[in-house]
Amino acid sequence: MNNPQIDRNIAPATASLQFDGFPSCRTEKINNQFPCFIFENHNSEVVRLDLLFKTGSWLQQKPLQASSMARMMTEGTKQYNSFQIAETIDFSGAYLDVTSSQHNTVLSVYAVKHILVTLFPLIRSILTESVFPEEELKVVMANNKQEFIIGNKKVMSLARRHFPAMLYGENHPYGRILLESDFDTIAAADLKEFFGKIPLQECSVYLGGNIDSDVISSLGDLLDSFQNGAVVQEQTEAVINLSSQKEKIIEISDAVQSAIVMGLPVIGRQHPDFPLLMLTNTILGGYFGSRLIKSIREEKGYTYGISSGITPRLMGSHLSIQTEVNVNVTSQALDEIFSEVSRLSAQTVSMEELNTARNYIFGNVLRGLDGPFALTDRLMTAHSEELDPESYYRNYWDSLAKATPDDILETAKKYLNADGFRVLIAGKK
Known part of the structure; x- marks a missing residue:
């Protein structure tokens, strides 16, 4: 049987990822x-x-x-x-x-x-x-x-x-x-x-x-x-006290590296803008092709790894950026991080950059719904945050699918105000 010759210079055809809804249980x-x-x-x-x-x-x-x-x-x-x-x-x-x-x-x-x-x-x-x-x-x-x-x-x-x-x-x-x-x-x-x-x-x-x-x-x-367990205790909201101190340094006299953890309060999964914020964060520092990786690691060589992520929880959520750098470039690294945050709020991203980040998230969503054990994890998370999994994941996917560069720009302006960040440095500056 003759097999057709494959031209290795031509990339294989791709297809758009499809979402068929959260599997029923x-x-x-x-x-x-x-x-x-x-x-x-x-x-x-x-x-x-x-x-x-x-x-x-x-x-x-x-x-x-x-x-x-x-x-x-x-x-x-x-x-x-x-x-x-x-x-x-x-x-x-x-x-x-x-x-x-x-x-x-x-x-x-x-x-x-x-x-x-x-x-x-x-x-x-x-x-x-x-x-x-x-x-x-x-x-x-x-x-x-x-x-x-x-x-x-x-x-x-x-x-x-x-x-x-x-x-x-x-x-x-x-x-x-x-x-x-x-x-x-x-x-x-x-x-x-x-x-x-x-x-x-x-x-x-x-x-x-x-x-x-x-x-x-x-x-x-x-x-x-x-049958004889205790009565459920109500988990009431606690007062959030955002520090008035925008930067805190824990001085380590013999440190050769400084750890930078910085971030700000953001919306959680229950907010309709959450999918767009996740996409914006992915572009900023949520995967290995992100802007922070390209700037702080590849171009400046300040760190081996840097990432940003959102921690969504029932009573309060936040976005954080984390990295470790040589103590001699702590200030420079911090300036570059703020520069990337500000750039997201000032310039629209390219469609290519948006699509790459979007497809990365789509892949993670589908992988997270693959098999009964992974589905159990997703369902428990949804129930813990008082979400309906079917409507949440449908809205999440659809919001990402129709996102535009202008949406990313407006989301960054709305939720990633550089003045709202709090910075903690352990090491030296």
Whole structure:
């Protein structure tokens, strides 16, 4: 069979990326109470289970209370000690983790389908009977404290730790600065108190993979034990106190590099302009072909890497730019960054530059919706930020698809005012 000769001098044909909408999931009410969202894939035996509870560091009374509680929930219960928990999970070939963010605590399990249901007694014990043993807590806190001390010797870790306070204020849950002494004051009683406030009866369930009726039925038995959880605590907004100090320097006398973290408050996912802001940020510093990379890395040679990104959260969002440079060019690098920010607000981008950034985002969107586990992540994020995933992703895609250079210019003028930036430098200037 003769194959046609391929001319390697001619680029292959391309086609526009298409978006068919956020894939639908099967929804159920387990025990007529617990909402369950299921993305099925019967071609794999692996199943993912996420149990989400609306409580996190936003509600904690002491630093580290929420994250330490989540970390210690697998260190011992009334029925299992830490060794038995680890042995059960390892022997099953499963993965189990408990994490706590600002607004949610999530228990996640990955396992082969027929193994998952055998882990439900352990999961029940972890979520209802954790005891937070003192000796294990001392070891965990000592290790975490040592990691904190080591991290504080790195200029970027130091800058990232202190920067949010400039945007939100030190008393805001997003802006509190963690101290070394915080690791010494956390006690088992603090974790038990926070654990007792988990609203078990308000659990949201997410399933991905090869799900059948046996899994759902067994899950119903597990959730029966969640009837006596605490009442959901309202997560009310906190006062944001933007620092009047536009630039702060944490002087490190022997530093050879300076870490620059700078940014300003911006809109979140719920705002209709968010897709355009994401596109504008991508052009500025959101991928390896961005303006900041070309200017600060390639043309000036001030840094190996620089990026900008948006941190969208339920109670406040911000854009930040981060890089590390030699201490001798800290001021020059900062000037060039501001120059690129100002240029976005003064000149329209080319259509080629816009299309490259747009296609990069389109690719990330489609990749983020590929498979039941990725879809579960996207759905949990949407629900956590009180968004309807179908309308959000449709609007997101359509807004990007019709964006023009003038839209980018107006978005930059509206949201990236150079005077609104706060700058934190750890090192020297």
